[in-house]
Amino acid sequence: MNLDDLTRTGGEWLKGSGPESDIVMCSRIRLARNLATYPFINRASRGERADIEREFRTALTDANLDLSYIDVNSLPKLDRQFLVERQLISREHDNAEGPRGVAIGPEENVSVLINEEDHLRIQVMQSGLSLPDVWERINRLDDQIEEQLTYAFSPQLGYLTACPTNVGTGIRVGVMLHLPALVHTKQIDKVFRALHKINLAVRGLYGEGTQAFGDFYQISNQQTLGKSETELIKNLSDVVPQIISYERQARKAMIEERRQVLHDRVSRAYGVLKTAHTISSEETMLLLSDVRMGINLGLIDDLEIPTVNELFIHTQPAHLQKLQGRPLEVDDRNIARASYLRSRLANGKHTD
Amino acid sequence: MREKCQKCAKPATYHITDIEKGKPREYHFCDEHARQHINPPEDAPAMPMGDLAVELIKGQAGSREPSAADKQSCPVCQITFLEFRNSGRLGCPHDYEVFRNELMPLLENIHDETRHCGKVPKRAPRNSQRQTELIELRNKLKRAIAAEDYETAARLRDQIKEIEQER
Ligand SMILES: [Zn+2]
Numbered sequence: 001m002n003l004d005d006l007t008r009t010g011g012e013w014l015k016g017s018g019p020e021s022d023i024v025m026c027s028r029i030r031l032a033r034n035l036a037t038y039p040f041i042n043r044a045s046r047g048e049r050a051d052i053e054r055e056f057r058t059a060l061t062d063a064n065l066d067l068s069y070i071d072v073n074s075l076p077k078l079d080r081q082f083l084v085e086r087q088l089i090s091r092e093h094d095n096a097e098g099p100r101g102v103a104i105g106p107e108e109n110v111s112v113l114i115n116e117e118d119h120l121r122i123q124v125m126q127s128g129l130s131l132p133d134v135w136e137r138i139n140r141l142d143d144q145i146e147e148q149l150t151y152a153f154s155p156q157l158g159y160l161t162a163c164p165t166n167v168g169t170g171i172r173v174g175v176m177l178h179l180p181a182l183v184h185t186k187q188i189d190k191v192f193r194a195l196h197k198i199n200l201a202v203r204g205l206y207g208e209g210t211q212a213f214g215d216f217y218q219i220s221n222q223q224t225l226g227k228s229e230t231e232l233i234k235n236l237s238d239v240v241p242q243i244i245s246y247e248r249q250a251r252k253a254m255i256e257e258r259r260q261v262l263h264d265r266v267s268r269a270y271g272v273l274k275t276a277h278t279i280s281s282e283e284t285m286l287l288l289s290d291v292r293m294g295i296n297l298g299l300i301d302d303l304e305i306p307t308v309n310e311l312f313i314h315t316q317p318a319h320l321q322k323l324q325g326r327p328l329e330v331d332d333r334n335i336a337r338a339s340y341l342r343s344r345l346a347n348g349k350h351t352d
Numbered sequence: 353m354r355e356k357c358q359k360c361a362k363p364a365t366y367h368i369t370d371i372e373k374g375k376p377r378e379y380h381f382c383d384e385h386a387r388q389h390i391n392p393p394e395d396a397p398a399m400p401m402g403d404l405a406v407e408l409i410k411g412q413a414g415s416r417e418p419s420a421a422d423k424q425s426c427p428v429c430q431i432t433f434l435e436f437r438n439s440g441r442l443g444c445p446h447d448y449e450v451f452r453n454e455l456m457p458l459l460e461n462i463h464d465e466t467r468h469c470g471k472v473p474k475r476a477p478r479n480s481q482r483q484t485e486l487i488e489l490r491n492k493l494k495r496a497i498a499a500e501d502y503e504t505a506a507r508l509r510d511q512i513k514e515i516e517q518e519r
C-alpha cells in the first residue's frame with residue numbers, strides 16, 4: 001500500500017453520512033486480543049514480537065481478508081504521524097519500538113493493529129451513529145481471524161489482556177460527537193460529570209488521554225468485564241440520543257436567542273479560514289468547528305460537511321507535510337495550512 | 353487593531369519574547385494560552401493509551417503499604433507484582449492466575465464484576481466452551497420451567513445430558 005495514495009482522500013468515516021451525522025461524526029469499536037502462547041508485549045523479546053507479527057500476518061492472509069498490510073516499524077516518523085492523524089494507528093503504536101504493523105481495509109473503515117499494547121487490536125469505524133452495524137462487522141472479522149489462531153482466554157475472566165482494564169470482552173465501544181453548542185453554552189462539564197457517574201469515559205479526538213479539540217469528544221465504555229458486548233453497546237447507545245438532544249436544544253436556543261451573534265461568529269470563522277495567510281492548527285480546529293455547526297444550522301450554504309470533516313484531518317501537521325512533499329517547521333506549516341485552506345474553500349461548493 | 357492570540361481567536365493580552373536558538377521569537381497569547389506557554393501541562397505530549405488505567409491501578413494497589421505480594425513473581429514471564437503495579441501492564445496471560453488474590457479486588461473495583469459473560473472464542477479449550485454452554489442451557493432450562501414450557505424444558509434437559517456424558 002502506498003501512503004501517498006491516501007493523502008488526497010478521506011476515510012469513509014469522514015463522509016458525514018449515516019444517522020445523526022450532523023452531531024455523530026463516527027461510531028467505532030475496538031477489540032483487544034492476545035495469543036495464548038506468547039507473553040504480553042511489554043515482556044516479549046524482539047524475536048517474540050517478530051514471531052507474533054508473522055503469526056498474525058499469516059492468519060490475515062489465510063483468512064483471505066481484503067486488507068493492506070503496512071510494516072509500521074520501517075515507516076519514517078512522518079508517515080507514522082500521518083497514520084495517527086487519520087486515526088488508523090494509536091499514538092502508542094507510533095511511539096512503540098520493534099516489529100509491529102497495521103492492516104488497513106478499503107475506505108479505511110477497518111484497521112488491525114499488531115503489537116500495540118496487546119498482540120492484536122481490531123478497530124472498525126463507520127460514519128454516523130451505527131454501533132450495531134459496526135459490531136456486526138467487527139464480530140465477523142474477529143471470528144475470521146480467530147479461526148486461524150488460539151487466543152488467551154479464561155472461562156471466568158474472558159479474553160486476557162495486558163491491562164486489567166480491558167479484560168473480559170476486550171471491547172471499547174465509542175462514538176465521536178461534535179458538541180460545539182454545549183461547549184459554547186458551558187454545559188459540557190455537566191454532561192461529562194453525568195457520563196462519568198454512569199462509568200463512561202470522555203476523550204479527545206486523538207484517543208485516550210488527549211485533549212479535546214475542535215469540540216469533538218469521544219464517549220466510550222470503561223467496563224469490559226461482566227457484561228456482554230451487546231449489553232455494553234446498548235448502554236452507550238441508550239445515552240447517545242440524550243446527548244444529541246442536549247446539543248440540539250443548545251443549538252436551538254443559540255439560534256433563537258442570539259441569531260445575529262451566532263451568524264456573525266460563524267461567518268467570521270468562515271471568512272478567516274478563506275482568507276488567512278498563516279494559521280495555527282489550534283485556531284483552524286476552532287474555526288472549522290464553528291463553520292461545521294454553521295452549515296448544520298443553515299447559516300452557511302455553499303460548503304459541504306464532508307469537506308469540513310476532511311479539513312479537520314488534512315490540516316494536521318503530518319498531512320500538510322505529506323501534501324507539500326517535504327518536512328516543514330511550525331511557521332512554514334502555518335503558511336502552508338492557510339494556503340491549503342484558501343484553495344479548498346475558494347470556489348464555493350467543493351465536494352471532492 | 354488589536355492582535356489576536358496565536359492559538360485561538362481571543363485577543364492577545366500577553367506578548368512574550370523568548371530566545372530560541374539564539375534568536376528572539378515573539379509570541380502573542382490570550383491569558384489562558386500564555387499560562388500554558390509559560391507553564392506547559394505535564395502531560396502535554398499526549399498520554400499513551402490507558403494511562404487512566406495505570407492511575408486506577410496505582411490508586412488502588414498503590415494506596416497501601418508495600419506488601420509481601422509485591423515480591424511475588426510469575427514463573428512464566430518473571431514479572432513481579434511490584435513491576436505490574438508500577439507499569440499497569442501484566443507480563444503474560446498466566447499472571448491472572450499467579451496474582452489472582454491481588455487482581456480480583458482490583459477487577460471488582462474497575463469493572464464492578466469479576467465474571468466474564470461475553471463472547472467465547474470457538475477455539476477456546478473445548479471444555480471451557482462446553483462449560484459456558486452448560487451454564488447457558490441450565491439458565492434456559494430454569495426459565496422454561498418457570499414459564500411452564502415443558503416441551504422446551506424436556507429438549508433442554510436432553511441437550512444438557514448429552515454434553516455431560518461427553519466428558
Ligand atoms: Zn488563546
Ligand SMILES: [Zn+2]
Binds near residue numbers: 426427429445446447
Ligand atoms: Zn507471567
